[in-house]
Amino acid sequence: MLLCATVACAVLLVTQVSEASITARGNVQKPNIIFILADDYGFNDIGYHGSQIKTPTLDQLAGEGVKLENYYVQPRCSPTRSQLMSGRYQIHTGLQHEILWRWQRAALPRNSPTIADKLKETGYSTHMIGKWHLGFYKEEYLPQNRGFDTFFGYLSCMEDYYRHTSGWLDNKHYYLDLRDNNGPVRTEDGHYSTHTFTERAENIISRHATNASSSSSPLFLYMAYQAVHWPLQVPEAYEKKYSFIKDEKRRKYAGMVDTLDEGVRNITRALRQAGMWENTILVFSTDNGGQVKQGGNNFPLRGWKGSLFEGGIRGVGFVSGGALETRGVVNRELIHVSDWFPTLVKGVAGGSLNGTLPLDGFNQWPTITGRDVPTARPYLLHNIDILYGKHGKKLYPHTWDTRVRAAIRVGDLKLITGQPDNGSWVKPPGDQSLPHGDVILSKDDKNKNVWLFNITADPTEHHDLSEKFPEHVRHMLDMILAINGTAVPPNYPRPDPASNPALHGGVWGPWVK
Numbered sequence: 001m002l003l004c005a006t007v008a009c010a011v012l013l014v015t016q017v018s019e020a021s022i023t024a025r026g027n028v029q030k031p032n033i034i035f036i037l038a039d040d041y042g043f044n045d046i047g048y049h050g051s052q053i054k055t056p057t058l059d060q061l062a063g064e065g066v067k068l069e070n071y072y073v074q075p076r077c078s079p080t081r082s083q084l085m086s087g088r089y090q091i092h093t094g095l096q097h098e099i100l101w102r103w104q105r106a107a108l109p110r111n112s113p114t115i116a117d118k119l120k121e122t123g124y125s126t127h128m129i130g131k132w133h134l135g136f137y138k139e140e141y142l143p144q145n146r147g148f149d150t151f152f153g154y155l156s157c158m159e160d161y162y163r164h165t166s167g168w169l170d171n172k173h174y175y176l177d178l179r180d181n182n183g184p185v186r187t188e189d190g191h192y193s194t195h196t197f198t199e200r201a202e203n204i205i206s207r208h209a210t211n212a213s214s215s216s217s218p219l220f221l222y223m224a225y226q227a228v229h230w231p232l233q234v235p236e237a238y239e240k241k242y243s244f245i246k247d248e249k250r251r252k253y254a255g256m257v258d259t260l261d262e263g264v265r266n267i268t269r270a271l272r273q274a275g276m277w278e279n280t281i282l283v284f285s286t287d288n289g290g291q292v293k294q295g296g297n298n299f300p301l302r303g304w305k306g307s308l309f310e311g312g313i314r315g316v317g318f319v320s321g322g323a324l325e326t327r328g329v330v331n332r333e334l335i336h337v338s339d340w341f342p343t344l345v346k347g348v349a350g351g352s353l354n355g356t357l358p359l360d361g362f363n364q365w366p367t368i369t370g371r372d373v374p375t376a377r378p379y380l381l382h383n384i385d386i387l388y389g390k391h392g393k394k395l396y397p398h399t400w401d402t403r404v405r406a407a408i409r410v411g412d413l414k415l416i417t418g419q420p421d422n423g424s425w426v427k428p429p430g431d432q433s434l435p436h437g438d439v440i441l442s443k444d445d446k447n448k449n450v451w452l453f454n455i456t457a458d459p460t461e462h463h464d465l466s467e468k469f470p471e472h473v474r475h476m477l478d479m480i481l482a483i484n485g486t487a488v489p490p491n492y493p494r495p496d497p498a499s500n501p502a503l504h505g506g507v508w509g510p511w512v513k
């Protein structure tokens, strides 16, 4: 295969399962759960995928644990976060279109508990740090009212790493978006957020270990880093290590990844110092593919953030931690971000899944910790977005309308309909180890609206099989149609002028009583 000269590509294809022991250790206490979510972190931006960016901490943790190499997230931020928190597809929460904008009266609905609600119910102390991005127009949608004992972080999708401000609709006025339970935090001006959030995590960990009334309970820490979403800002010392990268965006991004890697190292150090590491399960995940226009990279995958091609949705992810006995394993079973809800609540914490609306996630703990245990997931709906503009012609009668944006994975096969976004392959700029230019353009007709790929054989989506296997296409279109029958209407309201922070003390926050 032409494009398989890189390590990242080999990682996609080679099947390698080494010796593994089976279950989590028989600790008396439930394990601590540390969930680290990176933002816009690309498939080709982690050391063990052969990246030009070095990530010694992440490589080591992943190497000692289970690398998830058939792992999926959603193409954008709030969608992935909503599925992580609820265990439910976006089509079941009304969040199937784009993202939640900070001026919208919309949020992850309160009709089903969050993963934090459930872990709290089963005895965990629950803390969240970093990016929420699941709606905040009313007080009741803030993280501390969704199962977290404490929240320290920001509510919107992105902001300045030093000022902790994000812009109003006019893109001219910027307002503070950093708070803890008690309100706005004004002490961190000028402090880089990867440092701010890491220090907060170390603080939570040491306080948890020394506080007599909390140390008897296990800890759930949801660490949603701002890194490595744009704006491309990084302290000089970290960028300097990558002075050999000439492309400015890629160089800054590499420095941001370096800071993130150091932050994760500091968190694991804090857990060790607190004597908690041996009873900890650590999960690391990205929220979507890298943004190639802002330094990220997913090569050899096709497309990037926002896309239903693999570059938008095939995620970096691994499980590690002192309580994990399964070590040095590459797992190739189909696992999705919605699976963490039942996997962590039931599989890891031994809790009950009662009281939730029907989950779309599956408990994958036996698959992650076991030897040759197949995925618990029969198929994976990537998304259905009926608000996205229709594209091309309706190709098949009496089934799903191929003009509508959707994608589904069934076993090896993935079907995409509608307009999935730019499907070119983008290499890391200036990476001397790769031949040819930086971009390989897609040769698809611009009105094309159906693709069928065998992802197992062709993870880089070079060979569309839709004309070869029309019966597979029809079957998968029928599946999308049936699943669409369970969808709720998308909730995507117009901007609400009343959300303007200028009306609320210059700080982003709830504006509806």
Ligand SMILES: *[C@@H]1O[C@H](CO)[C@@H](O)[C@H](O)[C@H]1NC(C)=O
Pocket (backbone or CB within 6 Å): 125, 207, 211, 212, 213, 214
């Ligand atoms: C100790 O933990 C309890 C229970 O989680 C909490 O209410 C209290 O505020 C904590 N004390 C300190 C000093 O953090």
Ligand SMILES: *[C@@H]1O[C@H](CO)[C@@H](O)[C@H](O)[C@H]1NC(C)=O
Pocket (backbone or CB within 6 Å): 194, 195, 196, 198, 199, 259, 260, 262, 263, 266
């Ligand atoms: C990690 O800890 C070291 C001190 O050991 C500190 O210098 C560094 O800034 C910390 N990094 C982050 C990302 O918090």
Ligand SMILES: *[C@@H]1O[C@H](CO)[C@@H](O)[C@H](O)[C@H]1NC(C)=O
Pocket (backbone or CB within 6 Å): 113, 121, 352, 354, 355, 356
């Ligand atoms: C689930 O069951 C537990 C134990 O039986 C109970 O304490 C809890 O309230 C239930 N949760 C919901 C959401 O029904």
Ligand SMILES: *[C@@H]1O[C@H](CO)[C@@H](O)[C@H](O)[C@H]1NC(C)=O
Pocket (backbone or CB within 6 Å): 422, 423, 424, 426, 439
């Ligand atoms: C797709 O993206 C590539 C890389 O940025 C760009 O060169 C190309 O023009 C884009 N194609 C379309 C149709 O937008």
Ligand SMILES: *[C@@H]1O[C@H](CO)[C@@H](O)[C@H](O)[C@H]1NC(C)=O
Pocket (backbone or CB within 6 Å): 412, 413, 454, 456, 457
């Ligand atoms: C997809 O490719 C794999 C690996 O080559 C092959 O084993 C499998 O049969 C193919 N699946 C389908 C449905 O064609």
Ligand SMILES: *[C@@H]1O[C@H](CO)[C@@H](O)[C@H](O)[C@H]1NC(C)=O
Pocket (backbone or CB within 6 Å): 386, 400, 401, 404, 481, 484, 485, 487, 488, 489, 490
């Ligand atoms: C899909 O479901 C939505 C309801 O969420 C409905 O409005 C729409 O008509 C359905 N689309 C198709 C093509 O059946």
